[in-house]
Amino acid sequence: MAIKRAKTMEDIARLANVSKPTVSRALRNSPLVTEETRRHVLDVATKHGYVINRNAQKLRESRANTIAVVLDFSSHRENRISDPFIFNLLAGVSEALGQRDQDLLLCSPAHSSVESLGSITTSRGADGIIFLGEGGRRDDLIALAERAVPFVVWGAVEKTLPYCAVGSDNFQGGFLAAKHLLDQGRSRFLFIGDTHHAEINLRRQGFIKALSEEMGARAANLVVSDMSLDDFSYGASHRAATEMVKGPRPVPDAIFAASDTAAMAVISAFRAAGLSVPEDVSVVGYNDIPASEHFHPPLTSVRQDVHVAGALLVEKLMLAIEGRSPQSTMLETRLIVRASS
Amino acid sequence: MAIKRAKTMEDIARLANVSKPTVSRALRNSPLVTEETRRHVLDVATKHGYVINRNAQKLRESRANTIAVVLDFSSHRENRISDPFIFNLLAGVSEALGQRDQDLLLCSPAHSSVESLGSITTSRGADGIIFLGEGGRRDDLIALAERAVPFVVWGAVEKTLPYCAVGSDNFQGGFLAAKHLLDQGRSRFLFIGDTHHAEINLRRQGFIKALSEEMGARAANLVVSDMSLDDFSYGASHRAATEMVKGPRPVPDAIFAASDTAAMAVISAFRAAGLSVPEDVSVVGYNDIPASEHFHPPLTSVRQDVHVAGALLVEKLMLAIEGRSPQSTMLETRLIVRASS
DNA sequence: TAATTTTTTGAAATGGATTTCATTTTGGAA
DNA sequence: TTCCAAAATGAAATCCATTTCAAAAAATTA
Structure with missing residues (x-):
């Protein structure tokens, strides 16, 4: 018998x-074929369980209908804390791609340089790339923009960027957070986050901006301090916050953390030190991850809509693939006020 | 000028x-070519920025070096609660695949039936499939096993399964949880989880087993009750728990929830009703998601090692692709005891 | 040096779907 | 009924890397 x-x-x-x-x-439902013929062919094909060979198809059409999504698991893994936000974003992107019948190739930059990731497109494995986070490699991305590789980035949106980025309006987010804390009558402010990340830095700038505007209005009794962290992780935030409450300087009564994860860590550290939230300290986080709603106390947070974000990233990438140059977009953020502030 | x-x-x-x-x-580093020639060719290739066309390559070799990972985002999305565990598992799989130089095609069953997912392999888009969760479609999976599609499943491990599954030892996990709660001297037990899922059901069985063993030893004053849920979500668990504390029957003093997310929901509901954890009720969760450590109170939970799980899933799938029939495996679970119990 | 073996190299076939362009068939007009 | 335009179909070329098998070159032996 034949194989x-x-x-x-x-x-x-x-x-x-x-x-x-x-x-x-x-x-392919081409109009060049009779309805009758089509039906017949389809019958035969389904009867024999025929499935098209996508590799042959991709080879012939130069389009792969596949999008590479680059997501850095590794940094998360090491800390054993995965900011769920990025996963939700992935879900958003996945859905948007599914609607457009595009396959999703999930890549980890850990195993390949951005440089070599770029060749994913030239090698026709994918038509374009979505970077979920700059991952501190902005220079690489800028270099990638020189080469004709279609890609979009979830991250900080800045006018000078040579590539298309989508991100929440981090500045506005920080601004909202500060306004809210000011409304609570707080006066000793602390920002927590790794300002090496452009996004985080913008959040801080918005935060500072709102505070300094107020400086003029109110008799300036505002204290602003920073706590820079090397990473997003819960552990790092917790350690830093614990140090801080032990320290000599006046303990802040209003904290804006650049991620909900960090906010939770800080709350936990403060509580361990006998301070209570929101009585002694108001805390605002960022991303409004699912757990925030259920944290104790429920966390006030700046929400970014992952659904919209995913759809937008995909939409813009599609434009880029068609050779057009999509504009970067900042997404409105919304402050979700809960008991932590 | 030519294009x-x-x-x-x-x-x-x-x-x-x-x-x-x-x-x-x-x-391809074939030994059939002189070292000198190779170097020369490599030089020329890199100088001209040549990248191989993977589609042509895949067409020729019949191997795609690509694995499809099926992950149901949708159920998570709707609840706006994504059990981070599954994402961590994805990270584990991603890493394991990266080490073996396999591409990861992320698929969502929402957009395609399991049936059509099977054709991912026959269409040569992927060499095999990893299902991250049965997603309540066990029948489909069983049907898929009939066809010669290489796949493995993260989920319940049972001897009768016609396919290779990897999962934590859910029975043992439930058993451990019950033992622990018994050790705390608790006597009114409650299990929470959607027993439609085979995995969850096994957790419940292990839980019950440990309790009934004790029944003989201790003067049986043990109350065991169940709370079945339609889904994993925080919302559903919270509502159910809120109902329960209002209800007439004696409130349990020991709860085993089939997921950390559900455990958190229950704790939150109980606390809202004036009960305190762990004083009035001990609670044990499952999965030991990152947030559990930082929950208030920190959650006792049954841990599954996603790293090992990912590696194992990949390893077994590779065997399946090579035509061998890998055995199902249950992973040891470990109880991480924290303040909630 | 001639004959033989071993090592390198290349021409052509292969994988499976799509597209171009020519050919056949059909429908309508004359 | 004949002829022309339109529609449907098919033969062959194409996409690009790999493999087979034959040929050429180099190394070895007689």
Whole structure:
């Protein structure tokens, strides 16, 4: 008996008594084929369980209908804290791609340089790339923009960027947070976050801006301090916050953390030191991850809509692939006020 | 000027004054080519920024070196609660695949039936499939096992399963939880979880088993009750728990929730009703998601090692792809005891 | 040096779907 | 009924890397 080989288009053509091109056209709903023929071919194809060979198809069409999504798991893994926000964003992107019938190739930059990631497109494995986070490699991304590789980035949006970025309006987010804390009558402010990340830095700037505007209005009794961290992680935030409450300087009564994860860490550290939230300290986080709603106390947070974000990233990437140059976009942020502030 | 076209192997061959096969061999480190020739070809290739066309390659070799990972985002999305565990598992799988130089095609069953997912392999888009969760479609999976599609599943491990599954030892996990709660001297037990999921059901069985063993030993004053939920979500768990504390029957003093998310919901509901954890009620969760450590109170939980799980899933899938039939495996679970119990 | 073996190299076939362009068939007009 | 335009179909070329197998070159032996 002959070895069972997957059916090819040629096989179906033979079985349906038509030619290869006709099968191709029938399957692709081309108007160049009679309704009758199409139905017949489709029948034969389904009866024999034919599935098209996507590799052959991709080779012929130069389009892969596949998008590479680059997501840095590794940094998360090491801390054993995965900011769920990025995963939700991935879900958003996944859904948007699904709607457009695009496959999603998930890549980890840990295993390949941005440089080599770029070749994912030239190698036709994917038509374009979505970077979920700059991952501190902005220079690489800028370099990548020089080469004709279609890609978009979730991250900080700045006018000078040579590539298309989508991100929440971090400045506005920080601004909102500060306004809210000011409304609570707080006066000793602390920002927590790794300002090496452009996004985080913008949050801080918005925060500072709102405070300094107020400086003029109110008799300036505002204290602003910073706590820079090397990473997003819960652990780092917790340690830093614990140090801080032990320290000599006056303990802040209003904290804006650049992520909900960090906010939770800080609250936990403060509580351990006998301070209570929100009585002694108001805390505002960022991202409004699912857990925030259920934290104790429920966390006030700046929300970014991952659904919209995902759809937007995909939409813009599609434009880029078609050779057009999509504009960067900042997404409105919204302050979700809960008990922590 | 001619349109700039991506360089093909033929171009490189011409530029290097060798033939196409030689280029192919040089790039693939075949021993059939002189060291000198190889170096020369490599030089030319890198100088002209040549990248291989993976589609052509995949077409020729029948192996795609790509694994499809099926992950149901949608159920998570709707609840706006994404159990981070599954994402961590994804990270584990991603890493394991990266180490083996396999691409990861992320698929969402929402957009395609399991049936059609199966054709991902026959269409040569992927060599095999990893299902991250049965997603309540066990029948489909069983049907898929009939067809010669290499796949493995993260989920319940049962001897009768016609496919290879990897999962934590859910029975043991439940058993451990019960033992622990018994050790605390608790007597009114409650299990919370959607027993439609085989995994969850096993957790419940282990839980019950440990309790009934004790029944004999201790003067049986144990109350065991169940709370079945339609989904994993925080919201559903919270509502159910709120109902329960209002209800007439004696409130349990020991709860085993089938997920950390549910555990958190329950704690929050109980606390809202004036009960305190762990004084009035001990609570044990499952998965030991990152947030559990930082919850208030920190959550006792049954831990599953996502790293090991990811590696194992990949390893077994590779075997399956090679035509061998890998065994299912249960992973040891470990109880991480924290303040909630 | 001639003959033989071993090592390198290349021409052509292969994988499977799509597209171009020519050919056949059909429908309508004359 | 004949002829022309339109529609449907098919033969062959194409996409690009790999493999087979034959040929050429180099190394070895007689």
